[in-house]
Amino acid sequence: MTPGQILTAILLAMAITGGSTWQVQDWRYGKQLAEIGKAQALAITEAGNTARNEEQRRQAAVNKEASDAREQNKAATLDAGTADAAGDRLRAEASKFAATACGDPGAAQRGASATRAAMVLSDLLQRADKRAGELAVAFDRARIAGLTCERSYDAIDPSNK
Numbered sequence: 001m002t003p004g005q006i007l008t009a010i011l012l013a014m015a016i017t018g019g020s021t022w023q024v025q026d027w028r029y030g031k032q033l034a035e036i037g038k039a040q041a042l043a044i045t046e047a048g049n050t051a052r053n054e055e056q057r058r059q060a061a062v063n064k065e066a067s068d069a070r071e072q073n074k075a076a077t078l079d080a081g082t083a084d085a086a087g088d089r090l091r092a093e094a095s096k097f098a099a100t101a102c103g104d105p106g107a108a109q110r111g112a113s114a115t116r117a118a119m120v121l122s123d124l125l126q127r128a129d130k131r132a133g134e135l136a137v138a139f140d141r142a143r144i145a146g147l148t149c150e151r152s153y154d155a156i157d158p159s160n161k
Contacts, residue, residue, distance in 0.1 A: 061155030069148040076140040080133065087129045094122045 001009075097118070 058156040062152045065148050065152045065155065068151075069144055072144045072148075073141065076137070076144065080137045080140070083133055083136065087133055090129060091126045094125050097122070
């Protein structure tokens with residue numbers, strides 16, 4: 001064999017050895033990559049399930065708070081109806097009082113200004129009572145909404161676990 005043929009044989013042997021090594025490494029790393037891919041797929045699935053469970057927990061908490069708020073609004077509406085009925089009775093009594101003050105013979109002697117004053121006070125009382133009722137209803141609803149919002153936030157805030 002000539003030196004060129006020996007060199008060619010050595011280079012050919014090195015190429016075959018290198019190729020074989022390359023193929024073995026490819027099989028080994030391919031297997032590792034497949035295992036890493038499976039682990040990553042499992043981790044992604046687990047993360048998705050965890051996120052879904054957390055979202056369902058949060059939604060359930062918000063739904064519960066909304067349901068509680070609806071119940072509180074119903075109770076506030078009933079209370080407002082009771083207060084309106086009491087206000088109606090008070091306004092009726094004020095109107096009767098103003099009417100009796102106007103029909104009283106002593107009131108006639110005191111003059112028309114006393115009658116007008118009684119009527120104005122009666123009307124003022126009626127308006128003030130009606131407005132107070134409206135403001136009470138608005139305040140109740142705003143308070144219930146604010147507390148519901150606060151409780152909903154507390155229920156879904158991750159730092160409150």
